[in-house]
C-alpha cells in the first residue's frame with residue numbers, strides 16, 4: 064500500500080467508526096400532523112430509507128411512524144404550549160421511544176416564539192432542565208439570523224444542561240457554501256452537536272435537487288452534525304411530496320433514499 068492509500072484507508076475507517084457510533088443515521092422530517100409521511104419509510108428500488116426521526120413543532124403527534132423517533136418540541140412559552148408539555152414529554156420519553164427534546168422555535172423572530180435570550184433561559188430552566196439526565200436536550204432553534212441571539216442565550220443559560228443545538232437555514236439554492244459556513248460557525252460557537260431542524264434551498268425543484276446533492280454529503284460527513292430535516296413536509300412547503308402526498312415527489316425520493324454518507328443513489 065502506498066502512503067496515500069494507507070492514509071485514505073485510515074481516514075475511511077475513522078469515518079466508519081464515527082458513523083457506527085451514532086445510534087441512527089441523521090435524516091428526519093419536519094412534518095405537521097396533517098401531512099402524510101408514512102411513505103418515507105421502507106425501501107425504493109433496493110435503497111433503504113434514511114429517514115429515522117420526525118418532529119411536528121409540537122409536543123405530541125397523531126402520526127408517529129414505526130421507522131422514526133418522534134421528538135417532542137416545546138414550541139413557545141404561551142400556555143397553549145406549556146400546559147400539556149410535561150405530560151406529553153414524559154409520555155413520549157417513557158412510552159413512545161423518544162430520547163430527545165426540542166425547545167423554542169426561532170425565538171429571535173417576532174412572528175415565531177419571540178423571546179429574549181434571558182426570557183428563554185428562564186423558561187428553559189423551568190421546562191427543559193427537569194428532563195436533564197432523562198433525555199438529550201436541545202437549545203432553542205434559531206434561524207440563520209440568530210447567531211447573536213444564540214450567543215447571548217448560551218451566556219444567560221450557562222448553568223443549563225444543553226446537549227445539542229438546533230438551527231435553521233434558508234437561502235438561495237446557489238449558496239450551498241453558505242449553509243456549510245453557517246453550520247460550521249455554530250459548531251465552533253457552541254462546541255456541541257448541531258441539529259439542522261429546518262433548512263431549504265430557495266429555487267426551482269431542479270435547483271433544490273442540485274443543492275441537496277452537495278448539502279447531504281456535507282451534513283452526513285460532518286461529525287458535528289447529528290441530525291437534519293429538510294423543509295418539505297410542512298403546511299407551507301410540500302416539496303418532498305407529489306401533489307400533497309402520500310406519494311413522494313422525485314425530490315422526496317432523493318432526500319429519503321440517497322445513500323447515507325456519500326450522496327449515491329437516486330438524484
Ligand code: BGC
Nearest residue numbers: 095119120168175297298299
Ligand atoms: C412554525 C410552525 C409551523 C411550521 C410549518 C414553523 O416555522 O414555527 O408553527 O407549523 O413552520 O409551517
